[in-house]
Amino acid sequence: MLTNPRSDRVRSVRALQKRPVRSRTGRFAVEGPQGVREAVRYAPEQVVDLYVTPEATARYADDIVAPARAAGLWLHEASPQVLAAMADAEAPQGVLAVVARPDHALDDVLAAAPRLLVLLSHVRDPGNAGTVIRGADAAGADAVLVSDASVDVHSPKVVRSTAGSLFHLPVVTGLDVADTLDRLRAAGVRSYAADGAGTTLLPEADLAGPHCWVMGNEAWGLPQEVRERCDDVVRVPIHGRAESLNLAMAATVCLYASAQMHGSGPAAG
């Protein structure tokens, strides 16, 4: 059992909290049973190392440990102190995985004839990014696209707030927004900027065909040149006195409007 919280191994896992280290090593950490369970279940080929306390080994015997063993993953027993020293969260609940960053490409996403996508343009808040990934998963989106200059989706806070959804659908990162919009158009996917400046109200938007929601930065929204490059600019109606919805809420409302349209339309899959 690993018991030394100051070992080189512990330091190297802890260092994955830093973006440059994640970039250099191509790895990130997943903390807590929910994320680790989904990683083991849906992306075992990406799991490099799994650290589990004796207590957690018993508690998650069926849903984490057994499937990890069956997949031939490298399982290390570690003391609670070692887990705490590795983790960003105050309580990683006895489970942590080091995972290789997947290499999803926009070409692969487009080749699979997607019907619902979301593109995050310069989204900076980890909670927002993670919540949108979770909402996109729940709404049945085919992938999440993330622009360069957005928050790193493999940072501990984003990973945590995706609640495992990071392993449920492809998340393509580092994209140039203008280039991505051009490639979406070439692939027959309409792009809809979700923005308070839109003149099309959400219930009137044409959500029947393949489309991609484009969400802007929390503070300044989408720049005009991005809005103009999109096929439409759509506004979530505000019925009360609120100025707006926050980014994650607006994205979820838009994605669920799309999901309902897809689910009830003739092309429902």
Place this chain on the structure above:
Amino acid sequence: MLTNPRSDRVRSVRALQKRPVRSRTGRFAVEGPQGVREAVRYAPEQVVDLYVTPEATARYADDIVAPARAAGLWLHEASPQVLAAMADAEAPQGVLAVVARPDHALDDVLAAAPRLLVLLSHVRDPGNAGTVIRGADAAGADAVLVSDASVDVHSPKVVRSTAGSLFHLPVVTGLDVADTLDRLRAAGVRSYAADGAGTTLLPEADLAGPHCWVMGNEAWGLPQEVRERCDDVVRVPIHGRAESLNLAMAATVCLYASAQMHGSGPAAG
């Protein structure tokens, strides 16, 4: 100008970060221009004191200072150090108001023939509570009801995450859940538990008449006896592999489904 960050006045404002002090004094603090602007605009009778730095006095001359003066509010110029010492947030952006807690009663809400309500039952996370209040406002809800044993909606984090919506619609606190459900029924308002255990899917729920969404705790949801006391238990459909939506997202999706139904129905107001 107030310049002493250790004065009794500063200490007494800072003390409003503590729930017992808010209970005893019946006051709470609103930090930052967005919340303060909405308080001055929609609830000037509740504003006890307004603290503004010289820089913020210039910046918010039109949307905060002028309306505050017009309403006869007590406006104090204070140094940035004084503002920082008063505030919970790292950057209150030069504006802080001490506000009297309003005394909204369920009877008043029900007497106004509400069409859309949301009841938070044992919701503990400040960000979730604040986001639901903001979403309820945006969806045009008539009021937000909050059970006892929920987070204090006048805590700094909740106030901040409502983004001013706290002053846009009545928020009734300290309610007993079972009693509230009985009174809703007596008033002709149907209650819908939003819960993953529901057998009615959201698109199939009857949202035409007056109704109240009932949202449970982040971790354990709604207890069975509450679900059974509601008129229906409704599930937001999950199309992908996600286990669930988080509380604030689920509430927003439900509230917007109601808003769209109300907006397009024969009873649209």
